[in-house]
Amino acid sequence: MPDSPILSVQDLQVTFATRQGPLRAVDGLSFDVAPKEVVGIVGESGSGKSVSMYSVLGLVRDANVQINGSVKFQGREILGLSDQEMQPIRGGEIGMIFQDPMTALTPVYTVGWQIAEQLRAHSGMTKQQARERAIELLGEVGIPDPRKRVDRYPHEFSGGMRQRVVIAMALSCNPKLLIADEPTTALDVTTQAQILDLMLKLQDSYNSSIVIITHDMGVIAEMAHKVVVMYAGRPAEIGPEIDVVRNPRHPYTWGLLGAVPRVESRNDRLTTIPGNAVSPLDIPEGCAFADRCEYRMDICTKRPQLKGTNSHLDACWLSDEQRLTIRSKAVR
Amino acid sequence: MLSFSLRRILSAVLVLFAISIAVFLIFFATPGVDPAARIAGRSASPATLAHVRAAFGLNRPIFIRYLLMMDHLFIKRDLTSYVNVGLKVVPQVLKAAPITLALVSGAAVIWLVVGIFGGIIAAANRGKFIDPLVMFIGIAAVSVPAYWLGEVVNLITQSRLHSSLFSWVPSGGYTPFTQNPWQWALHLLFPWLTLAALYAGIYARVLRAELVNAMNEDYVRTARAKGLSERRILIRHALRCSLVSIVSLFGLDFGALIGGAALLTEVVFGLQGVGMLTYTALQNLDLPVIMACVLYGSFFVVLANAVVDILYAFLDPRVRVA
Ligand SMILES: Nc1ncnc2c1ncn2[C@@H]1O[C@H](COP(=O)(O)OP(=O)(O)OP(=O)(O)O)[C@@H](O)[C@H]1O
Ligand code: SF4
Ligand SMILES: [Mg+2]
Numbered sequence: 001m002p003d004s005p006i007l008s009v010q011d012l013q014v015t016f017a018t019r020q021g022p023l024r025a026v027d028g029l030s031f032d033v034a035p036k037e038v039v040g041i042v043g044e045s046g047s048g049k050s051v052s053m054y055s056v057l058g059l060v061r062d063a064n065v066q067i068n069g070s071v072k073f074q075g076r077e078i079l080g081l082s083d084q085e086m087q088p089i090r091g092g093e094i095g096m097i098f099q100d101p102m103t104a105l106t107p108v109y110t111v112g113w114q115i116a117e118q119l120r121a122h123s124g125m126t127k128q129q130a131r132e133r134a135i136e137l138l139g140e141v142g143i144p145d146p147r148k149r150v151d152r153y154p155h156e157f158s159g160g161m162r163q164r165v166v167i168a169m170a171l172s173c174n175p176k177l178l179i180a181d182e183p184t185t186a187l188d189v190t191t192q193a194q195i196l197d198l199m200l201k202l203q204d205s206y207n208s209s210i211v212i213i214t215h216d217m218g219v220i221a222e223m224a225h226k227v228v229v230m231y232a233g234r235p236a237e238i239g240p241e242i243d244v245v246r247n248p249r250h251p252y253t254w255g256l257l258g259a260v261p262r263v264e265s266r267n268d269r270l271t272t273i274p275g276n277a278v279s280p281l282d283i284p285e286g287c288a289f290a291d292r293c294e295y296r297m298d299i300c301t302k303r304p305q306l307k308g309t310n311s312h313l314d315a316c317w318l319s320d321e322q323r324l325t326i327r328s329k330a331v332r
Numbered sequence: 333m334l335s336f337s338l339r340r341i342l343s344a345v346l347v348l349f350a351i352s353i354a355v356f357l358i359f360f361a362t363p364g365v366d367p368a369a370r371i372a373g374r375s376a377s378p379a380t381l382a383h384v385r386a387a388f389g390l391n392r393p394i395f396i397r398y399l400l401m402m403d404h405l406f407i408k409r410d411l412t413s414y415v416n417v418g419l420k421v422v423p424q425v426l427k428a429a430p431i432t433l434a435l436v437s438g439a440a441v442i443w444l445v446v447g448i449f450g451g452i453i454a455a456a457n458r459g460k461f462i463d464p465l466v467m468f469i470g471i472a473a474v475s476v477p478a479y480w481l482g483e484v485v486n487l488i489t490q491s492r493l494h495s496s497l498f499s500w501v502p503s504g505g506y507t508p509f510t511q512n513p514w515q516w517a518l519h520l521l522f523p524w525l526t527l528a529a530l531y532a533g534i535y536a537r538v539l540r541a542e543l544v545n546a547m548n549e550d551y552v553r554t555a556r557a558k559g560l561s562e563r564r565i566l567i568r569h570a571l572r573c574s575l576v577s578i579v580s581l582f583g584l585d586f587g588a589l590i591g592g593a594a595l596l597t598e599v600v601f602g603l604q605g606v607g608m609l610t611y612t613a614l615q616n617l618d619l620p621v622i623m624a625c626v627l628y629g630s631f632f633v634v635l636a637n638a639v640v641d642i643l644y645a646f647l648d649p650r651v652r653v654a
Contacts, residue, residue, distance in 0.1 A: 117568075
């Protein structure tokens with residue numbers, strides 16, 4: 001029996017009221033994160049990955065936003081808590097790493113000050129203790145000569161080093177859950193690999209769970225135990241990493257993985273999917289992927305529900321036999 | 333930081349030197365005009381003209397003339413006005429300067445406190461009633477002309493309610509701080525408030541806009557994700573970063589006001605400051621006084637800018653390296 005989940009997201013809906021009408025950024029997202037589990041969320045740009053995880057921490061500050069559903073952290077409902085009630089959770093229980101390390105730190109304070117600030121917000125540490133711990137943390141995330149670097153300003157660090165600082169900060173209070181929003185997208189390839197390694201290493205020593213957002217299937221394959229594939233704010237496929245990567249079920253996931261070569265784009269990079277992402281303002285009534293799906297059927301004007309066997313779910317009307325035929329053709 | 337400050341001061345000195353040359357050239361080397369006639373003022377006698385020529389070495393090479401001029405201005409300080417015959421120019425400026433300095437500094441304290449406070453209150457209450465209220469008061473303060481506001485204040489405190497509510501308000505003018513600090517403050521209170529109103533309005537609006545922008549920055553999201561209180565996020569992160577632009581705005585305003593831009597307030601409240609001095613000199617075409625005032629004004633603008641840059645570097649570590 002798996003332990004009860006650290007984080008449980010149920011039917012999350014995030015809608016922005018815009019001039020052009022309601023924009024459903026997230027629509028019916030549900031998934032659990034078990035202790036020490038690494039969950040990857042993949043999807044194209046604009047599929048609602050960031051918005052969904054910001055909603056978890058109450059970081060969507062738009063006055064025109066409407067958030068529904070349920071987010072339970074260690075069994076406690078945290079959606080709709082006030083900022084004050086969220087304070088001990090943010091940074092204390094759930095750490096967050098952001099996409100762009102260049103802008104994520106306050107430019108006018110030293111990195112040590114910023115780490116110490118978080119430590120002091122969640123513990124009774126003195127300034128001196130917090131500073132010592134900040135130096136330790138900087139060392140742990142692989143910043144050379146941390147005792148000297150602790151008094152440097154963010155602009156004196158490279159992108160990769162800044163991301164290490166952000167990671168040190170996110171981990172400073174031993175959070176049970178780490179949410180990383182495309183932590184390596186803004187970095188070069190070698191640094192990407194180092195940062196991912198670092199996160200895995202730290203996850204191991206801190207025993208935290210991770211939700212990692214990415215649009216890179218490679219990152220998923222390397223890190224995740226479980227995958228949530230999102231399309232246009234909706235979950236298209238959810239399952240254990242092995243199953244989703246080896247045996248993807250949704251046509252969108254096939255596209256992401258390049259599992260099904262397409263006639264018209266044989267020379268393209270395999271992971272490019274023809275057609276443009278659907279505009280979040282007019283997502284079709286039925287299957288959101290229908291406009292770009294080669295296997296569209298009449299029934300696809302009705303919205304497919306997430307269903308499947310065991311823990312591997314997908315939202316598509318194709319029957320098992322149809323999928324088998326399509327995929328066996330592709331292999332030939 | 334120290335070397336940055338030194339470099340900045342050195343460059344300010346160089347700028348001042350350049351300004352003194354430029355001012356000199358404009359006043360004394362404009363082709364086709366006899367500078368002696370200009371200095372001596374309208375309808376000067378031939379004897380005066382000859383005296384001026386000799387005193388300023390007007391028949392000698394131009395750099396000697398520049399040096400002589402600077403000598404009269406800064407070393408001998410005996411430059412005299414030929415409009416108000418015998419009046420020494422430099423002491424006049426030095427007498428007017430403290431008045432302007434007192435007026436502008438006091439007003440600056442008021443407008444900074446009120447403006448920053450108003451901006452924070454408005455930004456912290458965005459979307460509530462108090463935000464548009466503060467912004468409306470701000471725009472009202474900005475739209476009222478200082479001159480008119482001063483007249484109204486005078487009308488109320490000096491005549492309408494002078495016998496009752498405002499009997500403690502002294503009639504215009506200035507009392508030096510060294511003579512009587514209480515009277516000094518009393519004389520300056522309404523000029524301060526009048527001058528500060530406009531700037532408080534501007535600063536509140538600018539700061540609110542800066543804060544609202546800053547609150548959308550990534551680093552604020554990080555600060556929130558760290559579990560800081562909303563107040564701490566606003567003050568320690570958003571405000572701290574917005575201060576940088578407030579400081580540069582302040583430097584420009586303060587420099588310009590010290591340099592004579594507080595003229596209207598000085599006139600309304602009968603304060604014999606630098607603005608007033610320049611204004612009278614311009615009316616009389618009193619060239620030596622005008623020149624001294626221009627140099628004085630540019631001195632303060634340059635100085636204020638240097639101080640602002642140093643403060644800027646102090647506030648924003650990214651500037652220090654440059
Ligand atoms: N404050 C907002 N107001 C209106 N629409 C918004 C707002 N924030 C996000 N959106 C919209 O919500 C949708 C989902 O955005 P989100 O940032 O979650 O995408 P993402 O999957 O993280 O993409 P990326 O890979 O580019 O980060 C987008 O269409 C975006 O335009
Ligand atoms: S439901 Fe229909 S349109 Fe949607 S992915 Fe499946 S086959 Fe394609
Ligand atoms: Mg995103």
